[in-house]
Amino acid sequence: MKITRKKNKDITTLAFDGDLTIYQVTExxxxxxxxxxxxxxxxxxxLHKVGxxxxxGVQLLLFAKRFFSDVNKNIFIVKSNEIVDSVLHKLDIYSQFTQDAKEASL
Structure with missing residues (x-):
């Protein structure tokens, strides 16, 4: 899994490229x-390039959500794909990653 960082004044975008599974989660x-x-x-x-x-992988995303929230940072999904969307919707947690996107655009 490769993560590319793009930073502008207000938002850092973390672009994931690869699989987000138990085999890559530590790295x-x-x-x-x-x-x-x-x-x-x-x-x-x-997350649109997550295969x-x-x-x-979901646990890592939830841990990141909790961690960044604890240090007063908002984390949200701006781009996804059918694979990620399907898993997050089936687990009924997709909305946890969209709520902060609305707040960040204010």
Missing amino acids: TKDELFADHERLTENIALD EIDTA
């Missing part, structure tokens, strides 16, 4: 939280 976690202090207050997740996601 992805390290990359996701590297230099987290330098991220802007609003963190946008671009596969399982419950370990």
Whole structure:
């Protein structure tokens, strides 16, 4: 899993490229939280290049949501795909990653 960071004044976009499964979650976690202090207050997740996601990947996203919330940062999905959307909707957690997007655009 590769995560590309793009930062502008108000939002840092984290673009994921690869699978987000139990086989990549440790490596992805390290990359996701590297230099987290330098991220802007609003963190946008671009997940449209995620090829596969399982419950370990979902747990990582939920952990990131909790972690960044605890340090007063908003994290939300700005771009996704059918695979990610399907899993997040089936688990009834998709809305947890869209609520902050509305707040960030204010």
